Amino acid sequence: MRRIDAIYHLPSITDESHLRRTWKYTKKTITKKQRAWVHYMLAVWGRVNRGDDSPAGAVNVIGRLMIRSQWSQDKSDQICRVVTTLHDEEGLRGEELYRRARDLVIPQSSISNIIALAKESDDAAFVERVLCKTINRDSPVRDVAIKQYCERKCPQDIARLINYHTGLDVQAARRRVVWCSNILDAEMFYALKREMENEFSQMAA
Structure with missing residues (x-):
């Protein structure tokens, strides 16, 4: 049945x-910003699980970077700002957008950088x-x-x-x-x- x-x-x-x-x-209880953070995370999960192989947009890249960064309001705002700029003003998409944004928001010397090398899946x-x-x-x-x-x-x-x-x-x-x-x-x-x-x-x- x-x-x-x-x-x-x-x-x-x-x-x-x-x-x-x-x-x-x-x-x-969570704040509006914390709620947005969760939505970005879930967007990454949803994209992979629905089998979407189109070039990753800004929302997806923001989610991937947030998954790989410890939560803070400042870091969340920085990720959104950097990814949006690279996406809208420089026209970057997909893995190129992810790599460029990652290099800007996650220091190479940090533990976060090791985790940030993970694949979208x-x-x-x-x-x-x-x-x-x-x-x-x-x-x-x-x-x-x-x-x-x-x-x-x-x-x-x-x-x-x-x-x-x-x-x-x-x-x-x-x-x-x-x-x-x-x-x-x-x-x-x-x-x-x-x-x-x-x-x-x-x-x-």
Whole structure:
């Protein structure tokens, strides 16, 4: 029998707190910048897992560099600024864009530089590993992540799917998708940050 997508169980969820309790996600708070950082990370994961072999854009390169740099607001802003400049003003794309940006934002003498030599597929595998450890595979939160980043569906598209299969009003469905996204972002921010700190500390030992 075909597995029913987890998002189709969302109509039974009454609010975000109910969703957290059901799947045992504690309430976590992150800033707008931290949320953007997670989105860049997940964009790398989604691109590789959907089999996209088109030249990597600025968003993907930003994500790859953020995966390979310890979190800080200043570093995040620097990566965005450098990649956007190289992409928009110098017209760099793909691996050339990644290498040039990497050379500018990650000092060659740092531990980060060693990790930054990883392939894009390695970066995606890193995010996948953290996602699997953090988000229950049967959770609608994971289902939303897959649909949003791997299948490239926007929240409204996912809401329409829920509406089509369950009859739940589209706006009510969209609210539930947003709840899932909020939980995904917060859970993945802290999990990725913790995993990256572990990697850096092991390499420094």
